[in-house]
Amino acid sequence: MNKKLSLMAIASALPEKIVDNSFFAGISDSNSKMFKGTKYRRHVEQNEGEVDLFERAARKMAEEKGIDLREEVDAILTNVSIPELPFTGCGAILAKRLNLKPRFIFDVHNGGCVSFITLMELAQILINNPQKNIKRILICVGQTAAGRIFSLPGVNDKAQAAIPGDGASVALFHDEGDNQVEHILVKNYPEYSTDMTIAREDESRWWQPSISPGSVDFSEGKISAVIMRGNRIVPVVMHEILKESKNSAKEIDLLITNQPNPFFLRNWRESIQVPAEKHFDTFEDYANLFQAGIPINLDLAIRKGVIKDKAKILLAGFSHAGDYTAAAILNFGKQ
Amino acid sequence: MSLETTIPERTDHQFLSTIPGVRRFETxxxxxxxxxxxxxxxxxxxxxxxxxxYCTVEEYIDCPPEVVFEYMKETISLEEWTFSVRDFKPCHLPEVHEGVDKVGSGHTKIYCKTISNKDAMTVDYHCAWDQGEDLWMIYLNRIIPAELVLKKPGSVVLWTNCRHPYYLNNPYPEKAPANRLWVGDLWDWFYAGHAAEMQNLKAILEFRYKNKLPMGPNILGVRQ
Structure with a gap:
């Protein structure tokens, strides 16, 4: 592939509603290894959706950068944890709200916490298809599970309920220019694809009528398996991308990962010997942002000046119970 | 009549919990x-x-534990499976062999007294460079039937060294050859070195056992 993806602009939107730890009954007696360390998170309201967040972020981005999205966007790629509507996707609704006329819209269901990177890989393939002439791609990644599910009575007293936080990012990529994506590596582990399931006390399926609230089925055994898996597979994908791209960990100016809990953050940066000050996260403020974690952290790191004029940024993480890992190297600044 | 009997409280959980650093389920x-x-x-x-x-290396060896034990308990076997210990011979000290450690500039004497226990399947090499009176450099080995721990024939060997303070400073510098490195300065290489020697041990024993050869130590002109 000849053309490399470049980041043209990025912006995020967080729900207004700030929720602190006192909201969660299960947090004080949590005996969970996985679900610790939060302070605050944002929750979408029940009438607030991912498209609202995408629209806010996109308008902000367009205004800041003076971009006419109607002219600029050839394709929209989205990934959302708990979509507002089944059957249809949110990409077309966003296009309607913003009056965009993209030639391609793909609402991609999988990828979880690394979907920002998996969609970057897809975008990289699209810009290199000479027949399609796709130049600019809007990637929209949103997480709405916190307000939609984990704030509900019957769920919000579980240890896991305190962990998710909501938010969304949009990023406009194009096929030329600065902020070039040097390398992308996505790996999949189908053997872990069935380890994250939704459980209801009455054992009904999630689409069946029920008064029993649903939550993620995290038994003690599953938690241990996922912790050890995350400790293993994320270091692997980081080491492999560094090797493939002939970079060394010492050259990484900033590490950005998804942020399931403080232990994973510590262990992942330790595994490539990146010091804490070079690993940017927002876990205390926004908790586990799922797929929105990587782009929101990237956006905030740029806005807060953590990323200087020129920086080599490593993005990495894993999804769900370990079914995907992904990493990307972004050379921020002038090439 | 119930077969269950009440076990009298024999553990003082509260007392144990007052000992700093003790973490137990009850307290x-x-x-x-x-x-x-x-x-x-x-x-x-x-x-x-x-x-x-502490430096522990461990390995599975496809050779019966009794055979591994018999091989390891002979000090002169070290001449085969170690990287650089050679030329053992009896010396003025009872049960102690004097040899040469080739990594110590070629002039380094190494002394070794092997203490083994067939019941426990342990073989400990009590060693030192330069002198044999104070054998502080101890290589602890335990041979375990793999049938017990891995449910397959063969042996598991665990080998541990502990960082004795003499590794930091040579206690008998006057006995060392001039300009010779100190064994303790190699501590950070112990894992790599011992892992390689463990591979030697495994390869030698497995090859002889598989090919029905005498198990050794198979050294030409064994010295008395």
Whole structure:
């Protein structure tokens, strides 16, 4: 592939509603290894959706950068944890709200916490298809599970309920220019694809009528398996991308990962010997942002000046119970 | 009549809980224990955290434990499976062999007294460079039937060294050849070196056992 993806602009939107730890009954007696360390998170309201967040972020981005999205966007790629509507996707609704006329819209269901990177890989393939002439791609990644599910009575007293936080990012990529994506590596582990399931006390399926609230089925055994898996597979994908791209960990100016809990953050940066000050996260403020974690952290790191004029940024993480890992190297600044 | 009997309370949980550093189910909350485990579990560990004070290597050997024991308990076997210890012969000290460690500039004498226990299947090499009176450099080995721990024939060998303070400073510098490195300065290489020697041990024993050869030590002109 000849053309490399470049980041043209990025912006995020967080729900207004700030929720602190006192909201969660299960947090004080949590005996969970996985679900610790939060302070605050944002929750979408029940009438607030991912498209609202995408629209806010996109308008902000367009205004800041003076971009006419109607002219600029050839394709929209989205990934959302708990979509507002089944059957249809949110990409077309966003296009309607913003009056965009993209030639391609793909609402991609999988990828979880690394979907920002998996969609970057897809975008990289699209810009290199000479027949399609796709130049600019809007990637929209949103997480709405916190307000939609984990704030509900019957769920919000579980240890896991305190962990998710909501938010969304949009990023406009194009096929030329600065902020070039040097390398992308996505790996999949189908053997872990069935380890994250939704459980209801009455054992009904999630689409069946029920008064029993649903939550993620995290038994003690599953938690241990996922912790050890995350400790293993994320270091692997980081080491492999560094090797493939002939970079060394010492050259990484900033590490950005998804942020399931403080232990994973510590262990992942330790595994490539990146010091804490070079690993940017927002876990205390926004908790586990799922797929929105990587782009929101990237956006905030740029806005807060953590990323200087020129920086080599490593993005990495894993999804769900370990079914995907992904990493990307972004050379921020002038090439 | 019930077969169950009440076991009298024989453990003083409260007393044990007053000993600093003791964490037990009865008196230490499981939540805290889980938190401690998360704190201790990392994705990777610095070399020094793992091998800084103790260095253990372990290996499976496809050879019966009795045969591994008989081979290892002979001091002169070390001439075969170690990287650089050679030329053992009896010396003025009872049960102690004097040999040469070739990594010590070629002039380094090494002394070794092997203490084995057939019941426990342990073979410990009590060694030192330069002198044989104070054998402080101890290589602890335990041979375990693999049938017990891995449910297959063969042996598992565990080999541990502890970082004796003499590794930091040579206690008998006057006995060392001039300009010779000190064995303790190699401590950080012990894992790599011992792992390689363990591979030697495995390869030699497995090759002889598989090919029905005499198990050795198979050294030409064995010295008395």
């Amino acid at each position: 230490y909350p499981l939540d805290n224990f889980h938190a401690d485990m998360m704190e201790t579990t990392h994705a990777v560990y610095p070399h020094n955290d793992v091998y800084g004070q």
